[in-house]
Amino acid sequence: MAMVDLDFVKTYVRMCNDGWLQGWHERNGGNLTYRLSEKNVEAARSFFGEPREWHEIGVALPNLAREYFVATGSGKYLRNVALDPEANIGICELDEKGERWRVVWGLPGSVPTSEFPTHLMNHSVRKRVTGGTNRVIYHCHATNVIALTYVLPLTDRDFTRALWQSATECPVVFPEGVGVVPWMVPGGVDIARATSKKMETYQAAIWAMHGLFVSGPDFDTAFGLAHTIEKSADVYVRVLSCGGVRQTITDDDLRAIARDFGVTLNPAML
Known part of the structure; x- marks a missing residue:
């Protein structure tokens, strides 16, 4: 068993590939993020590596504090996600105030998409208006x-x-x-x-x-x-x-x- 064998990771990878097959992801265009459930986090935790440095989001998102997200990488091609998930996607955690993020798995030598803060701001809104669904x-x-x-x-x-x-x-x-x-x-x-x-x-x-x-x-x-x-x-x-x-x-x-x-x-x- 490895991180890439977990159901939520396999479904994430499939969606990246589905978008590529539609022709929606030329070069490194487009990105995908997923907010993990508690069950997902527990299943994935044993595969987390040494946490890396913290990065500022630029805004405070307290309703996302201590949440975990899968994200595509900066400059990564969605067509390559299925070929090598760990090199092209990563899991990040947010700090206790929802102000910073750090990578805990994947994306060696890289960071999430440059639009990660945009995704996080919108995750915050959609979590609030949908009651977390x-x-x-x-x-x-x-x-x-x-x-x-x-x-x-x-x-x-x-x-x-x-x-x-x-x-x-x-x-x-x-x-x-x-x-x-x-x-x-x-x-x-x-x-x-x-x-x-x-x-x-x-x-x-x-x-x-x-x-x-x-x-x-x-x-x-x-x-x-x-x-x-x-x-x-x-x-x-x-x-x-x-x-x-x-x-x-x-x-x-x-x-x-x-x-x-x-x-x-x-x-x-x-």
């Missing part, structure tokens, strides 16, 4: 989502309506809609704060000219959310290439979907 944060360079940020108004409502009306299951999968963050330099505090503000309301945020940022309680749900959003964006891009919309799912249709599937749509999007 959300554990996964995933960022990918979903091609059609990025394309739409060049042609649609960069508003939550415009993107939500385009996605809801392009695939029938979308109102069921993300009934609150999606948030949109204007272009910002990645990895910085500004994009972290802007994204965490959106994640107060939404499971997913679109980063203009950059990609998609989603959350979920587990790997399947988070990946499924990203996949659904990208598939709907793909449909919309194809519709535009065919000359534009001639008929669509109406607001009354959206309400009917919500009624039959027992979800509550965000009224601001109707």
Whole structure:
């Protein structure tokens, strides 16, 4: 038995590879983090090495104090995670105040992704607003989502309506809609704060000219959310290439979907 044999590590590795196979992770693009459960930590603890130096997060996240996270590495390629997990991902712990992190396993000679503070800020928000159920944060360079940020108004409502009306299951999968963050330099505090503000309301945020940022309680749900959003964006891009919309799912249709599937749509999007 080794760290890579633990179920949560194997599922993490699979999700990295699934994203690569979708074409969402060119070079070292994209990243994935997972907040370990107590059961995960106990299963993994015997494989932890000598803790390394502490690093400042840049903000205090007290609700994440003493939590552990799996993260992809800085400059690492997601296509290589399945080939050598220990070299490309690592487990980090936060200190007793939720202000610093350190690596306890993996990433020899390296550190987590430069967007690790952005992930942690959003883990803090999603943990709070979901009562602790959300554990996964995933960022990918979903091609059609990025394309739409060049042609649609960069508003939550415009993107939500385009996605809801392009695939029938979308109102069921993300009934609150999606948030949109204007272009910002990645990895910085500004994009972290802007994204965490959106994640107060939404499971997913679109980063203009950059990609998609989603959350979920587990790997399947988070990946499924990203996949659904990208598939709907793909449909919309194809519709535009065919000359534009001639008929669509109406607001009354959206309400009917919500009624039959027992979800509550965000009224601001109707």
